[in-house]
Amino acid sequence: MPALRQIRVPYTPRLWGRGLAVLLLCAATAARAHIGSPDTFVQANAGPYTVLLSVHPPTAYPGAAQVELRAADITSATVALGASAPQPLQSSGPGVYTASLWTPTSAAHFLHLRLTGEQGTGALDLTLPANPAAASPTPNRNRELFFLFALLLALLAIAIAITSRKPLGRIAALAIAIAAAALCVFALRTPRSSVPATQLAATLNSTGMLHLTLTNPHESFLDLVPDDGKLLHLFLIRQPRLDLLIHLHPTQEKVPNQFDVQLPVMPSGAYSLYADLYHATGVEDTATLNLDLPGQSTSPTPLAGDDSVGSAAPISAAAPRPEPIPLPSGQLSRTAHLLDGYTMQLTTAAGIQQIHPHTAQLLTVTLLDPAGQPAKDMALYLGMPAHAVVYRADGGVFAHIHPGGTLPMTSMPVMNLDAMSTMSTAEPVPATATIPYGFPSPGLYRLFIQMRHSKVVETAAFDLNVQ
Numbered sequence: 182m183p184a185l186r187q188i189r190v191p192y193t194p195r196l197w198g199r200g201l202a203v204l205l206l207c208a209a210t211a212a213r214a215h216i217g218s219p220d221t222f223v224q225a226n227a228g229p230y231t232v233l234l235s236v237h238p239p240t241a242y243p244g245a246a247q248v249e250l251r252a253a254d255i256t257s258a259t260v261a262l263g264a265s266a267p268q269p270l271q272s273s274g275p276g277v278y279t280a281s282l283w284t285p286t287s288a289a290h291f292l293h294l295r296l297t298g299e300q301g302t303g304a305l306d307l308t309l310p311a312n313p314a315a316a317s318p319t320p321n322r323n324r325e326l327f328f329l330f331a332l333l334l335a336l337l338a339i340a341i342a343i344t345s346r347k348p349l350g351r352i353a354a355l356a357i358a359i360a361a362a363a364l365c366v367f368a369l370r371t372p373r374s375s376v377p378a379t380q381l382a383a384t385l386n387s388t389g390m391l392h393l394t395l396t397n398p399h400e401s402f403l404d405l406v407p408d409d410g411k412l413l414h415l416f417l418i419r420q421p422r423l424d425l426l427i428h429l430h431p432t433q434e435k436v437p438n439q440f441d442v443q444l445p446v447m448p449s450g451a452y453s454l455y456a457d458l459y460h461a462t463g464v465e466d467t468a469t470l471n472l473d474l475p476g477q478s479t480s481p482t483p484l485a486g487d488d489s490v491g492s493a494a495p496i497s498a499a500a501p502r503p504e505p506i507p508l509p510s511g512q513l514s515r516t517a518h519l520l521d522g523y524t525m526q527l528t529t530a531a532g533i534q535q536i537h538p539h540t541a542q543l544l545t546v547t548l549l550d551p552a553g554q555p556a557k558d559m560a561l562y563l564g565m566p567a568h569a570v571v572y573r574a575d576g577g578v579f580a581h582i583h584p585g586g587t588l589p590m591t592s593m594p595v596m597n598l599d600a601m602s603t604m605s606t607a608e609p610v611p612a613t614a615t616i617p618y619g620f621p622s623p624g625l626y627r628l629f630i631q632m633r634h635s636k637v638v639e640t641a642a643f644d645l646n647v648q
């Protein structure tokens with residue numbers, strides 16, 4: 182019988198010993214999608230203009246989101262949230278425009294960007310994801326009580342206004358009634374609640390079948406919609422060296438909160454599990470669980486389809502891998518050597534010798550064949566030319582992002598993304614993809630990039646020191 186036990190970060194070797202030789206139900210820690218990475222980054226075409234848009238949400242609501250737009254050849258731009266009035270973006274440097282955008286609640290919002298320039302007008306509409314991790318303005322349990330109190334006050338004031346004989350008393354009672362009615366509306370517009378985190382639990386059977394159970398106090402949390410064509414993306418990252426990334430797609434059982442997945446051949450060790458979920462409400466959710474897993478020397482079903490395992494050298498703060506090489510252009514280039522002779526190259530934008538937090542940039546990845554040429558047999562992997570998992574070495578940041586940006590694919594239909602044009606199977610898939618991202622905090626990061634050529638899913642790891 183395999184042993185399965187929950188472990189807690191930080192990972193210390195004494196915790197990794199084999200546990201009881203019985204199946205253990207594991208309790209879970211849980212957090213949000215894009216753990217520690219609340220900013221939105223989008224690279225898209227807005228009419229004739231290619232834009233790089235960053236939105237840094239407020240830490241408490243209502244509050245101001247900071248919007249930054251990078252676009253060439255435009256003369257003016259406006260941005261609006263939902264039905265609110267568009268406000269102009271101010272130029273803060275060549276091709277850089279900023280605005281502070283008042284955001285009433287942590288719910289998902291439509292964002293409308295309008296551009297004007299020499300080549301005419303351009304538009305971009307997208308859905309900013311909900312930010313439930315941020316503070317809510319009113320303690321949510323008080324919301325209903327507050328509403329009832331205001332309603333009672335309004336009714337009482339109306340009754341007084343009707344029965345009062347003094348004109349002054351009537352006016353005062355009416356004024357109180359109007360104020361109380363306004364408070365009722367305010368209470369109703371207060372976010373109902375910050376959605377509680379989804380919990381993940383797991384059991385493992387003797388054949389390596391991992392059985393996952395998702396729970397959430399809000400039963401409606403099972404309004405799951407597929408992202409990248411899958412209801413659940415499960416990432417297993419081996420700790421603490423981050424030398425293995427396993428990307429699986431558990432299948433939903435008859436009970437909708439239960440999922441099963443066969444573990445592939447893999448070494449034993451401490452693993453952090455990240456189950457990525459996307460709700461129909463636009464809320465992203467990542468449930469996490471730290472497990473001590475036994476090794477799998479065989480698997481009844483070979484790894485197939487969209488499931489993948491990628492190994493890499495251990496992460497090291499002293500020697501970031503692969504070694505960064507400055508290019509004459511001022512770019513930094515890193516080359517990861519893959520097991521089948523292919524290589525993956527990562528370059529960061531010109532002039533950026535050091536990567537600073539909160540700075541939007543384009544991470545450009547290219548898959549090269551053994552002859553050093555851009556791979557010609559490229560294929561989409563889960564509907565995308567590339568997938569990236571951004572992971573801070575201490576586990577404080579986890580983000581699953583793509584060319585086009587940090588938005589889940591479920592949020593993309595309203596976007597006229599350039600990257601989306603590559604999703605038609607008739608179009609050749611390019612060997613180069615650009616992923617817009619800004620690291621949210623200083624630290625040592627491992628960037629796992631997955632690209633597919635023919636039927637092979639390549640996984641490369643790049644270490645970046647953000648300071």
Ligand SMILES: [Cu+2]
Nearest residue numbers: 409568569581
């Ligand atoms: Cu992905």
